[in-house]
Each structure stands twice: as C-alpha cells, then as structure tokens.
Amino acid sequence: MSKREGITKDSGTRSNPSVELVRSEAPSELLRELVAHLRQNRTQLREEWVVRITETRLLTAMTKEEIFAEATSVYDSYVEALETEAFEALQAYARNLSERIIPRGVETHEVVGIVLLLRDVLARSLFAKYQTDFKKLNRILDAYEPAANRIANTVAVGFVQERERVIRQQQEAIRELSTPVLQVRERLLILPIIGVIDPQRARQLTEQLLRGIRTNRAKVVVIDITGVAAMDVTVANHLVQTVEASRLLGATVIVTGLSPEIAQTLVTIGVDLGKMNTVGDLQGGIEQAERLLGYKVVTLAESR
Amino acid sequence: MEVPILKQGEVLIATFQAALSDADLNHLRMGLVRQVVKFRSRAVIVDVTAMDVMDSFASRTLREIAHMIRLRGAETVIVGIQPEVAFAMVQLGLTLEGVATALDLEEGLAYLNEKFKTTN
Numbered sequence: 001m002s003k004r005e006g007i008t009k010d011s012g013t014r015s016n017p018s019v020e021l022v023r024s025e026a027p028s029e030l031l032r033e034l035v036a037h038l039r040q041n042r043t044q045l046r047e048e049w050v051v052r053i054t055e056t057r058l059l060t061a062m063t064k065e066e067i068f069a070e071a072t073s074v075y076d077s078y079v080e081a082l083e084t085e086a087f088e089a090l091q092a093y094a095r096n097l098s099e100r101i102i103p104r105g106v107e108t109h110e111v112v113g114i115v116l117l118l119r120d121v122l123a124r125s126l127f128a129k130y131q132t133d134f135k136k137l138n139r140i141l142d143a144y145e146p147a148a149n150r151i152a153n154t155v156a157v158g159f160v161q162e163r164e165r166v167i168r169q170q171q172e173a174i175r176e177l178s179t180p181v182l183q184v185r186e187r188l189l190i191l192p193i194i195g196v197i198d199p200q201r202a203r204q205l206t207e208q209l210l211r212g213i214r215t216n217r218a219k220v221v222v223i224d225i226t227g228v229a230a231m232d233v234t235v236a237n238h239l240v241q242t243v244e245a246s247r248l249l250g251a252t253v254i255v256t257g258l259s260p261e262i263a264q265t266l267v268t269i270g271v272d273l274g275k276m277n278t279v280g281d282l283q284g285g286i287e288q289a290e291r292l293l294g295y296k297v298v299t300l301a302e303s304r
Numbered sequence: 305m306e307v308p309i310l311k312q313g314e315v316l317i318a319t320f321q322a323a324l325s326d327a328d329l330n331h332l333r334m335g336l337v338r339q340v341v342k343f344r345s346r347a348v349i350v351d352v353t354a355m356d357v358m359d360s361f362a363s364r365t366l367r368e369i370a371h372m373i374r375l376r377g378a379e380t381v382i383v384g385i386q387p388e389v390a391f392a393m394v395q396l397g398l399t400l401e402g403v404a405t406a407l408d409l410e411e412g413l414a415y416l417n418e419k420f421k422t423t424n
Contacts, residue, residue, distance in 0.1 A: 210387035217407055241394040248390040248399075250383070250406035250415075 030143040035083040037129060038122060046075050049114075049121045058113045061105045070097070071114075078118060082147050087154050094158025102163060111159045112152070119148045179205050181212035187219040188289050189251075192282075194227030202238035209242060213251045220289040221246055224282045226257030236265050243276055252292060253277060256285035307332055309339055314346040315416060317409070322354045329365040337372050346378050346420065349412045353384030363398040370403040379404065379419065383412040 038045065050071050053059055059067050074097070081090040098111070126144065130137035179201070182190045191209055213221065223242070225231075231239070243253040254277045258266070266273075279285040290297060307328070310317045316339055318332070336348060350366065352358070370380035381404045385393075393399070406412040 206391060207387065210390055214387055214407065217411070219407075219411075241391075244399045245387075245390040245394045248382075248385045248393060248405050249387065250408075250411050 030140055031082065031147070034126070034140055034144055035079055037125070038079045038082070041125060042075065042079075045121055045125055046071055049075070049118050052117045052121060053114050056113065056117065058110045058117075059106060062101070070101070073097075074114070075118065078115075078122075078151055081151050081154075082144075085147070087150060090151060090154050091158045094155040095162045097155075098159045098162035102166060108156070108159060108163065112156045115152045115155045119152060122148070175201050175204055179208055181208055183212075183216050183218070184286070185290065185293065185295065187217060187293055188286075189213065189216060189218040189221045190224065190282075190286070191221060192224045192227065197228060197231055197235050197238075199234050199238065202235050202242075206238065206242045206245060210245055210249060213246060213249045218251050220252050220254065220292050222254045222256055222282065222285040222289050224256045224285065225259075225262065226282060228257075228262065229259060230261045231265060233265065233269050236262070236269055236271070240271055240276065254279055254285045254289055256280065256282050307335075309336070311343055311345070312413075314344075314420075315413070316340065316343065316345045316348045317351060318348060319351045319353075320355055322356060324355070324362065326361055329362060333365060333369055333372070336369055337376065340373055340376050340378050347416050348373055348378060348380045349409065349416070350380065350382050351384045351409055351412075352382060352389075353386070353408070356386065356389065358385070358389050358393055358398065360396065360398055363393065363400060367400060367403055379416065381406050381412040381415060383408050 050067060053067060053071070054064075059070075062070070073093075077090060077093045081087060101111075123141070123144065126140055127137065130140055174195075179191070179193065182192070184190050189209075189212055191205070191212075193205065197205070209221065209223075212218065223239075225239075239255070243255070246253045256279045258278060266276075277288075279288055287297075307321065307324075308319050310319075316336070318336060320332075324332075336350075339345070340348060348369075350369070352366075355362070366382060370382075373380050382400060383406045385405065404415065406415050
C-alpha cells in the first residue's frame with residue numbers, strides 16, 4: 001500500500017505544514033483501518049459498552065444475558081455497516097431487532113440511547129489509539145463520524161418504522177373487532193358501537209352498515225352508541241350522514257344510547273333532529289323498530 | 305338515450321341507465337310527467353340500480369321530477385341506490401330530501417301498496 005505524499009507547494013510561498021491540501025490516505029483505507037481496530041478489540045469494547053448501558057439504566061426490561069446477546073449482534077452489525085456501507089442491510093436488521101424487542105417494552109429512547117453509547121465508546125477507543133498522532137486522529141474521525149451518524153439514524157428510523165407498523169396493525173384489528181352489523185329480526189339490523197370513533201372508523205362503519213342493509217334487505221337499523229363516551233363534531237356529522245345514506249337505501253335508522261355529552265354535541269352542531277330518530281336506550285330502540293316493522297311481542301301466556 | 309318506461313297497473317317504472325347525460329335527464333323530466341298524465345298513473349318508480357355515480361345535477365333532477373309528479377297527485381319512489389353511491393351523495397350533501405326511497409323494485413312496490421291501501 002503506497003502512501004501518496006500530498007503536500008503541495010505553492011510556488012513562491014512557504015507551505016504551511018499544519019494545512020494539508022490533499023489527504024495522505026484515501027478515506028476507504030482509513031475506514032478499513034478503523035474497522036480492523038474495532039474487530040480486534042471487539043470483546044473489550046463490547047464489554048465496555050454493556051457496562052455503559054447498565055450504568056445509564058437502559059434496557060431495564062431485558063436480562064443481562066439478553067442484553068449481552070443483543071449487544072453482540074448490534075456491535076457486529078454496526079462494524080459491518082461501517083465496513084460495507086450497506087445501510088439497507090442495517091435497516092432490515094434494525095426492523096428485525098425492533099420486532100423482537102418492542103413486545104418486551106423497549107422504548108425508542110432506549111434504542112437510540114444504546115446506539116449513541118456505542119458510537120461514543122468506539123470514538124473514545126479511537127482517541128486512545130491515535131492520541132499520539134493528532135492529524136491522523138482527525139482523518140480517522142472524518143471517516144468515522146459521518147458513517148457512525150448515519151448508522152445511528154438508520155437504526156432509530158428502522159425502530160420507529162417498526163413501531164408505527166405495529167400500531168397500524170393494532171388499530172386495524174381493533175377496528176375490525178368493533179363494528180359488527182347484526183341481524184336480530186327479519187329486516188332489522190343492530191349496529192352496537194363501543195369505544196372511540198375517529199373519522200376513519202366512522203367511515204368504515206358507514207360502509208359496513210350500508211353493505212349490510214343491502215345484503216340483509218333491512219328496513220330498520222338500530223345504531224346503539226351507549227358505549228361511546230363522546231364524539232367530536234366531525235364524527236357527529238358522519239353519524240348524520242350515515243342516517244341519511246341509510247335512508248337512501250330505504251332503511252330507517254334509530255339511534256339509541258346518546259350520552260348527555262353527545263346530545264350536547266348534536267344540538268351544538270345544529271343537527272336537524274327531525275331527521276334523526278332517537279330513543280333513550282337499546283331496549284326502547286328495538287321495541288320501536290319492531291313496531292315499525294309490524295311486529296308485536298307478547299308473552300306465551302298472553303298469546304293463548 | 306332512451307330510458308325504458310314500463311307500466312305496471314297504476315305504477316310507472318322508469319329504469320335509468322348508467323351514463324345519463326344532462327340532456328338525457330332534461331328530456332326525461334318532461335317525458336316522465338307526460339307519461340303520468342297520459343296513463344293517469346298514481347306513482348312512478350325510478351330505478352337507479354345501474355347508476356354508479358350520482359352528481360348534483362342528477363340528484364336535483366330527480367327531486368324536480370318528484371315534485372312535478374306530486375303536482376299531478378302521484379308519488380315518486382327512487383329505488384336501487386348503491387351503497388357506494390349513497391355514501392358519496394351524503395358526503396356532497398345530496399340527500400334527496402322529500403323524496404321517498406326504497407332498497408329495490410320489490411321494496412318500492414311494497415311501499416306503494418301499503419300507501420295505496422291506507423289512502424283508499
């Protein structure tokens with residue numbers, strides 16, 4: 001490996017030895033040297049890192065053995081990313097790691113924290129190694145810092161992306177569980193709503209209900225919102241639209257179980273209550289629906 | 305585009321096709337009312353099952369048709385609005401207020417039978 005002597009002299013001026021216009025080693029060579037150092041001192045540096053992690057009280061949800069195991073694979077991936085500059089592999093690794101540790105309750109700040117600690121531990125070891133050659137240290141750091149920062153960034157982003165994916169999945173699952181359209185009599189559907197309704201859920205609800213009306217040829221629908229504590233103006237408008245859309249399909253909607261807060265919201269937005277059929281509770285709603293459909297419920301004793 | 309209008313007793317049934325132009329709708333408006341007069345119909349069922357989109361012009365025309373027919377003492381029922389179309393309509397604020405609606409032709413006829421029974 002030949003080193004290029006790179007001090008150029010400007011004709012007529014004295015060259016200033018503390019200013020080098022050309023690097024004497026190519027950055028990739030420096031990176032290789034750095035990676036070799038990190039691999040050689042792997043055991044010691046990894047141990048130092050784990051100590052720092054414990055000191056800073058990160059990854060408290062994991063056992064010492066688990067931390068050690070993950071630390072080993074993170075360290076190796078870190079050094080490999082420095083070497084190959086293959087950040088997609090690192091991102092995939094980060095997502096995979098997140099998939100494992102998110103269910104354990106590990107938080108974003110912990111993951112970012114340990115990666116930054118590793119960056120510090122490795123940087124310190126570089127200071128120690130090149131302390132006699134300040135210029136070389138600077139050059140090594142020039143190669144190390146952008147790569148180390150990119151690694152920290154990649155891991156953090158990978159972790160956050162995985163969290164967001166999990167959250168979206170859970171939201172979808174919750175939404176599916178919570179909007180059943182049930183037929184309780186011929187031509188009578190019940191839609192019991194429980195929990196928080198956001199605009200997206202409201203939209204899904206409406207679509208499901210309209211499809212249900214057509215499939216079951218329903219003439220009356222009872223929408224029960226006893227389980228809904230509050231709704232904002234947007235969602236209240238969605239509810240009104242659901243009632244109107246159902247009417248276009250020939251079905252009458254009875255809304256039951258309005259809490260005082262929701263009643264207030266509806267009055268505030270100026271809903272035309274003439275358009276909305278409401279009854280106090282689900283039982284009352286079903287009874288009215290039955291009347292509308294021409295049913296009369298009698299006990300067996302009465303019917304003899 | 306010709307819209308088929310069938311007579312079933314005292315009820316006229318008009319089946320709207322998928323892509324009706326504004327000109328078609330205007331033509332229909334007068335056409336339907338004339339038929340009501342000619343056959344002394346008591347009701348008109350407008351079947352929009354084939355319409356996969358309902359814009360504000362079509363919606364307004366349907367309301368106007370219903371009003372004009374009511375002036376002749378007859379009832380209008382719109383049937384066959386698809387779920388997706390209904391959803392889109394209410395989001396645009398097109399509610400067909402004041403016009404009777406039913407799920408499909410069968411329901412529309414059942415509704416009219418009830419109505420005629422009580423008014424006879």
